[in-house]
Amino acid sequence: MKSAIVTGISGQDGAYLAEQLLAKGYRVFGTYRRTSSVNFWRIEELGIQDHPNLRLVEYDLTDLSTSIRLLDQSEASEVYNLAAQSFVGVSFEQPLTTAQITGIGPLNLLEAIRIVNPAARFYQASTSEMFGKVQAVPQNESTPFWPRSPYGVSKLYAHWSTVNYRESYGIFGCSGILFNHESPLRGREFVTRKITDSVAKIALGKLDCLALGNIDARRDWGFAKEYVDGMWRMLQAEEPDTYVLATNRTETVRHFVELAFKAADIEIDFSGEGKEEIGVDRRSGRTVMRIDPRFYRPAEVDLLIGDPGYAHSKLGWEPTTSLEDLCAMMVKADLRRNEAGFSF
Ligand code: NDP
Numbered sequence: 092m093k094s095a096i097v098t099g100i101s102g103q104d105g106a107y108l109a110e111q112l113l114a115k116g117y118r119v120f121g122t123y124r125r126t127s128s129v130n131f132w133r134i135e136e137l138g139i140q141d142h143p144n145l146r147l148v149e150y151d152l153t154d155l156s157t158s159i160r161l162l163d164q165s166e167a168s169e170v171y172n173l174a175a176q177s178f179v180g181v182s183f184e185q186p187l188t189t190a191q192i193t194g195i196g197p198l199n200l201l202e203a204i205r206i207v208n209p210a211a212r213f214y215q216a217s218t219s220e221m222f223g224k225v226q227a228v229p230q231n232e233s234t235p236f237w238p239r240s241p242y243g244v245s246k247l248y249a250h251w252s253t254v255n256y257r258e259s260y261g262i263f264g265c266s267g268i269l270f271n272h273e274s275p276l277r278g279r280e281f282v283t284r285k286i287t288d289s290v291a292k293i294a295l296g297k298l299d300c301l302a303l304g305n306i307d308a309r310r311d312w313g314f315a316k317e318y319v320d321g322m323w324r325m326l327q328a329e330e331p332d333t334y335v336l337a338t339n340r341t342e343t344v345r346h347f348v349e350l351a352f353k354a355a356d357i358e359i360d361f362s363g364e365g366k367e368e369i370g371v372d373r374r375s376g377r378t379v380m381r382i383d384p385r386f387y388r389p390a391e392v393d394l395l396i397g398d399p400g401y402a403h404s405k406l407g408w409e410p411t412t413s414l415e416d417l418c419a420m421m422v423k424a425d426l427r428r429n430e431a432g433f434s435f
């Protein structure tokens with residue numbers, strides 16, 4: 092039986108990846124952080140928390156000795172590093188913590204692999220945020236980087252560390268440059284889930300209005316379940332490499348707002364401009380969306396659109412879920428949760 096380490100199993104991608112690896116017959120060592128109230132709602136929602144081949148391990152990415160023990164005790168042949176301080180907005184408030192976890196953290200795992208088992212294959216969760224102020228449209232594996240946040244800068248350090256361990260020590264290190272991917276398991280601080288959860292609450296009469304920041308930002312949004320399959324494919328390839336995973340379609344946050352309300356059977360009209368813009372429910376005339384400047388960022392990534400052609404040709408990877416279906420799936424899940432009286 093193959094063993095794999097998945098760091099960050101309490102997060103969106105960690106939960107989906109663990110589910111897929113377990114279904115493929117892997118023994119999975121899923122890591123979580125010790126906090127005062129550990130929350131496993133995602134793996135509970137997927138129904139894998141008591142799977143006999145799943146072992147939950149307490150772990151912090153910033154700790155080298157734990158990384159070494161993890162590699163040693165798990166005897167893992169594949170290591171998926173999904174753990175990170177992953178929220179771009181917070182990285183402006185906590186740049187040093189973000190650098191320590193998201194930037195230097197992966198180096199602990201790379202060192203542990205070098206020391207304990209150099210044959211282990213490594214996946215690093217890199218990001219389209221590394222393109223930041225984009226230098227080409229669409230972005231692919233050879234587009235120059237220009238990160239626009241402490242998060243993006245930190246991820247770039249981890250990306251180059253992965254490439255460097257590949258070139259220096261022959262470690263099978265893959266960097267997946269993944270564009271935004273969403274799902275009903277997305278954290279509520281990220282814009283898509285914030286929108287679908289708020290829309291569900293508005294539709295159920297539990298909230299009056301959704302407050303957002305820059306709704307002109309454009310993102311390339313895909314379905315998380317398909318992206319974690321791409322991570323696995325990268326580690327099964329003959330050679331380690333860097334790959335972009337994306338849908339090659341970009342839309343504004345405003346468009347996602349419109350789709351989400353539509354999925355809850357609410358038609359909205361936008362009026363006003365910039366920070367005065369509002370969204371009005373056509374039927375009731377009520378304002379259901381407004382701008383709150385607190386959600387603006389010191390520097391914005393205006394436009395992301397990725398070209399997944401290389402991953403398609405090398406790995407046979409292809410996204411299939413449309414943004415409309417993804418958004419409807421998320422709204423449906425949030426309506427169900429809010430009707431039942433809980434929502435994580
Ligand atoms: P989440 O924020 O949902 O999950 C992040 C995970 O990292 C959580 O399990 C979190 O644990 C854990 N974590 C945070 N700090 C530490 C630490 N110091 N030690 C160990 N674990 C830690 O992110 P996603 O699942 O959405 O993303 C997975 C990875 O992919 C991240 O690295 C993210 O930056 C990257 N990425 C994500 C994209 C996306 O669109 N989703 C796109 C491109 C890259 P806890 O629950 O305790 O906070």
Ligand code: GDR
Nearest residue numbers: 177179218219220270271280281282283303304305308386
């Ligand atoms: P992002 O995702 O920064 O792209 O990082 P997020 O959903 O946070 O923001 C997307 C865009 O929406 C704009 N926005 C808002 N964002 C949030 N969170 N809240 C708001 O109220 C709001 N209003 C407008 C943002 O300014 C931004 O332009 C995600 C994370 O998963 C990263 O870990 C990952 O690396 C990248 O995607 C790819």
